[in-house]
Amino acid sequence: MISQIAIVLFDGFAFGMLLFLLSVGLSVTLGMMNFINLAHGAFGMFGGYVAVTVMRQLGLPFLAALPLAFIAMALLSIVIERTLFRRLYKAGELNQVLFTIGLVFVAAAVATFTFGTVQQVIILPSWLRGSVEIAGVRFGVYRSFIIVVALLVTALLVFGLERTRLGAQIRAAVDNQRMAQGLGLDVEKVFAITFALGSGLAGLGGALAVEVVGLSPSFGFQMLVYVLIVVSVGGLASITGSFAGAALLGIGDVAGKYFWPEIGSFLIYLLLVAILLVRPLGLFGKR
Amino acid sequence: MAGGDIVLAAEGLRKSFGKLEVTRDVALALPRGARHALIGPNGAGKTTLINLLTGQIKPDAGRITLEGEDITAQPPAQRVRRGLSRTFQINTLFPDLVPIEAVALAVLERERHAGQFWKPLAAHGAAIEESFAILSRLGLADVATRTTRTLPYGQQRLLEIALALAGRPRVLLLDEPAAGVPKDESAALFAVISGLPAEISVLFIEHDMDIVFTFATRIIVLVGGGVLLEGDPETVRSDQRVREVYLGHGHG
Amino acid sequence: MNKPLSAPIEARDWLRRRSRWSPFEIAFWLAALLPFILFPTYLPLANQIAIAALFAISVDLILGYAGIVTLGHAMFFGLGAYFAGIISVRGWGEPISGLLMAGAFAGVIGYVVSFLITRVQHLALIMVTLGLGFLTYELANALHWLTGGTDGLRGISTWPVLGQFRFDMWGYTAYGYALGVLFLCFLLSRRLVNSSFGLALRGIRENVKRMPAIGADHKAHLRLVYAISAAIAGLAGGLMAQTTNTVALDSLSFERSADVVVMLILGGTGRLYGAIVGTIIFLVARDQLAGINPQYWYFGIGLLLMGVVLFMPKGILGFLAQIVDRRR
Numbered sequence: 001m002i003s004q005i006a007i008v009l010f011d012g013f014a015f016g017m018l019l020f021l022l023s024v025g026l027s028v029t030l031g032m033m034n035f036i037n038l039a040h041g042a043f044g045m046f047g048g049y050v051a052v053t054v055m056r057q058l059g060l061p062f063l064a065a066l067p068l069a070f071i072a073m074a075l076l077s078i079v080i081e082r083t084l085f086r087r088l089y090k091a092g093e094l095n096q097v098l099f100t101i102g103l104v105f106v107a108a109a110v111a112t113f114t115f116g117t118v119q120q121v122i123i124l125p126s127w128l129r130g131s132v133e134i135a136g137v138r139f140g141v142y143r144s145f146i147i148v149v150a151l152l153v154t155a156l157l158v159f160g161l162e163r164t165r166l167g168a169q170i171r172a173a174v175d176n177q178r179m180a181q182g183l184g185l186d187v188e189k190v191f192a193i194t195f196a197l198g199s200g201l202a203g204l205g206g207a208l209a210v211e212v213v214g215l216s217p218s219f220g221f222q223m224l225v226y227v228l229i230v231v232s233v234g235g236l237a238s239i240t241g242s243f244a245g246a247a248l249l250g251i252g253d254v255a256g257k258y259f260w261p262e263i264g265s266f267l268i269y270l271l272l273v274a275i276l277l278v279r280p281l282g283l284f285g286k287r
Numbered sequence: 288m289a290g291g292d293i294v295l296a297a298e299g300l301r302k303s304f305g306k307l308e309v310t311r312d313v314a315l316a317l318p319r320g321a322r323h324a325l326i327g328p329n330g331a332g333k334t335t336l337i338n339l340l341t342g343q344i345k346p347d348a349g350r351i352t353l354e355g356e357d358i359t360a361q362p363p364a365q366r367v368r369r370g371l372s373r374t375f376q377i378n379t380l381f382p383d384l385v386p387i388e389a390v391a392l393a394v395l396e397r398e399r400h401a402g403q404f405w406k407p408l409a410a411h412g413a414a415i416e417e418s419f420a421i422l423s424r425l426g427l428a429d430v431a432t433r434t435t436r437t438l439p440y441g442q443q444r445l446l447e448i449a450l451a452l453a454g455r456p457r458v459l460l461l462d463e464p465a466a467g468v469p470k471d472e473s474a475a476l477f478a479v480i481s482g483l484p485a486e487i488s489v490l491f492i493e494h495d496m497d498i499v500f501t502f503a504t505r506i507i508v509l510v511g512g513g514v515l516l517e518g519d520p521e522t523v524r525s526d527q528r529v530r531e532v533y534l535g536h537g538h539g
Numbered sequence: 540m541n542k543p544l545s546a547p548i549e550a551r552d553w554l555r556r557r558s559r560w561s562p563f564e565i566a567f568w569l570a571a572l573l574p575f576i577l578f579p580t581y582l583p584l585a586n587q588i589a590i591a592a593l594f595a596i597s598v599d600l601i602l603g604y605a606g607i608v609t610l611g612h613a614m615f616f617g618l619g620a621y622f623a624g625i626i627s628v629r630g631w632g633e634p635i636s637g638l639l640m641a642g643a644f645a646g647v648i649g650y651v652v653s654f655l656i657t658r659v660q661h662l663a664l665i666m667v668t669l670g671l672g673f674l675t676y677e678l679a680n681a682l683h684w685l686t687g688g689t690d691g692l693r694g695i696s697t698w699p700v701l702g703q704f705r706f707d708m709w710g711y712t713a714y715g716y717a718l719g720v721l722f723l724c725f726l727l728s729r730r731l732v733n734s735s736f737g738l739a740l741r742g743i744r745e746n747v748k749r750m751p752a753i754g755a756d757h758k759a760h761l762r763l764v765y766a767i768s769a770a771i772a773g774l775a776g777g778l779m780a781q782t783t784n785t786v787a788l789d790s791l792s793f794e795r796s797a798d799v800v801v802m803l804i805l806g807g808t809g810r811l812y813g814a815i816v817g818t819i820i821f822l823v824a825r826d827q828l829a830g831i832n833p834q835y836w837y838f839g840i841g842l843l844l845m846g847v848v849l850f851m852p853k854g855i856l857g858f859l860a861q862i863v864d865r866r867r
Contacts, residue, residue: 084845087849088849091848091852093661093665094602094800094804095848095852097608097665098800098844098848099844099845099849101801101841102840102841102842102845103845105838105840105844106838107841108837108841109834109837109838112834112837113838225673228666228669229666232662236662262681263681265673266677266678269671269674269677272670273655273670273671273674276663276666276670277667280658280663282663363752364754367752367753367754368754375749379749379752380746381742381749382745383741383745384745387550389742391738392739392742393753393754395738395739397753397754400735401735401739401760402735402739402759402760403734404730404735404737404767405730405731406735408554408558408734408735408737409555412547414735415547415550415551418547418550419546419550432550432553450752450753451752453753454754
């Protein structure tokens with residue numbers, strides 16, 4: 001029994017770390033610009049397809065595919081932000097929701113056209129396969145890898161926010177945009193960089209997710225609900241919130257599916273609604 | 288307290304945001320028919336005080352009474368229905384509605400008839416008549432059916448006041464009614480303020496000293512969240528501290 | 540350009556004129572009868588459109604008029620559908636009474652939910668509606684002894700309408716019944732939006748901050764319109780159960796909730812007719828295009844959505860209204 005719980009916690013936490021990478025960007029950009037980007041899940045999908053393609057067509061190793069997924073999505077997001085999203089910052093929630101959903105539809109259709117509906121497969125390097133046995137419980141190596149990557153990213157993010165100039169600018173822009181602008185901060189540029197970083201992380205998350213969750217054109221939709229739950233429960237513009245929300249959701253989802261398959265999802269949605277009613281800004285949200 | 292019966296009173300009002308104390312032990316007594324002005328430098332807490340009085344913010348301590356009734360715990364909408372109306376410093380109007388609709392809505396909400404979803408709007412004859420009368424008194428009858436967002440700024444400011452008057456208030460809190468109104472359009476505003484019914488008690492925040500010294504019979508000076516001085520215009524105008532803090536040098 | 544008013548009587552007339560029936564409207568409803576005569580093979584599609592249009596109207600009331608963004612309203616559609624379906628399975632197949640009960644059921648649940656809805660705004664509101672929608676879906680799935688689970692409800696049979704009109708194979712009765720209910724609910728909704736209550740809703744949408752400042756209990760208004768909207772959505776669901784004799788989990792799905800919002804944005808929110816027009820365009824297009832290739836459908840609808848939001852944010856009817864206004 002204990003070993004079952006340990007495995008569920010471990011797998012759940014690993015899944016949560018994936019969700020964290022997929023969601024943290026949305027949490028910060030939503031908190032900064034109030035722009036509801038439902039295409040964020042599709043950004044993950046793009047990262048996944050990039051990773052698959054460079055490994056398959058260019059023969060690159062997995063460890064090279066990961067940063068490429070990050071960079072490719074970051075660059076693409078700059079283009080999308082410049083040409084499309086920028087026009088909708090004042091457009092109201094409903095319009096932002098619908099526009100970005102439309103973008104997800106288009107992305108899914110393009111993915112289907114290019115890759116077909118079949119699940120994509122990634123061949124992991126041998127050192128990432130298999131499992132390790134600790135105290136009689138088998139822990140997956142790849143999932144451990146995901147956790148390590150996510151914790152590294154978290155450390156970098158926290159360090160970056162607290163110690164670098166860009167980080168200070170980001171914090172200022174989130175806290176009080178008008179004042180930051182008044183003090184001479186180029187809010188638009190800060191937002192563009194933040195958006196690129198966040199989207200890149202989503203791409204990275206998508207690439208990492210291929211092995212665990214699978215990759216098909218419906219990835220954007222499937223992950224969307226998870227991402228939204230993490231962001232709304234965790235709280236906007238909060239790395240801690242995204243981390244906590246993602247970990248909770250990841251563990252809850254895996255535990256639910258394992259121990260209570262009949263009502264697992266039901267409990268998650270019930271918790272979601274309950275938490276939001278008590279704390280509409282999320283567990284760690286400020287505004 | 289001297290003066291006629293007190294309509295709006297506040298005592299010991301305190302409010303802090305974290306460590307920042309924005310309202311420090313403020314007391315207020317507005318008699319019937321008052322024309323009191325609230326002045327002070329930016330950041331003195333004037334709008335915060337209005338928000339405390341209307342109920343938008345909850346005070347950390349203190350008591351507010353309207354016509355003797357303790358309203359400290361009442362939500363904003365209830366205070367309006369009891370006769371306490373306000374205008375906003377930044378126009379808070381309904382952009383897509385036309386003035387006659389906006390004012391009629393305020394009248395109907397006052398009468399608690401707004402929820403009658405089976406009755407056509409045009410059938411509320413009395414409310415429409417009253418709305419038209421209010422708009423006429425403010426010189427807005429001509430634009431009663433023009434979309435609010437298309438109105439010139441000065442008329443929007445007047446519509447702000449019309450919405451507040453529709454509540455048949457006994458106390459009217461005006462938050463910088465002349466804010467942003469160019470000098471050549473302020474005549475209409477002056478006329479409206481002087482034309483306000485005598486029995487309404489008015490407290491207005493203003494930076495425009497012309498309006499303050501034309502209309503106010505009593506001035507409260509708020510500095511750093513606390514009342515520095517309260518008195519008639521001459522006393523305030525000649526007080527040294529007020530000059531230093533607010534009116535600047537060589538004014539008055 | 541509006542002529543200045545000089546008397547309250549003119550104000551009343553101006554307001555009255557805004558809610559008068561235009562010849563376009565009359566023509567529109569007469570045209571709704573055309574499928575009977577001209578396109579009898581399309582009667583089942585017309586039936587689906589009428590049902591979806593009724594659902595869209597219910598969402599327009601809260602989204603277009605009150606400004607509540609919801610991604611979970613299919614919850615009430617499904618609740619009404621399952622209610623009507625289940626009582627029919629249990630032996631009561633009388634359509635009109637069954638439909639009214641389904642609507643009332645959905646309305647009561649809607650009223651209860653409205654207390655939750657009015658506690659949150661922005662992202663939290665969207666997520667609460669989303670969460671409640673998924674909750675209801677999971678619940679229906681879990682209670683498969685009652686709802687038939689993933690197989691759907693079996694054994695629905697609807698008695699003749701008013702004892703006279705049996706549901707025929709071609710769909711004449713179905714469409715007639717659905718169209719009748721749609722028209723009636725449309726009349727009621729029209730009354731509502733042209734009343735002082737409709738004005739209050741628009742006030743909430745335009746500037747919710749001003750509402751308490753004019754003495755309005757805007758949360759009470761929101762709760763009322765949400766309950767009414769839920770009831771109408773329940774009627775639409777009940778119609779689907781009774782006219783197609785099928786109820787499955789898709790009646791509660793997120794896709795249905797999202798589709799209806801897309802239909803609204805296409806036609807234009809806050810117009811009632813926008814809901815109907817958007818529904819027609821969406822369903823006809825899907826019927827024609829998805830048959831060819833589902834990929835093209837997703838691509839097309841995605842592009843259309845993005846285009847409408849960027850260039851025609853008030854929807855097709857809004858866009859047309861702007862053109863007409865400029866000509867004046």
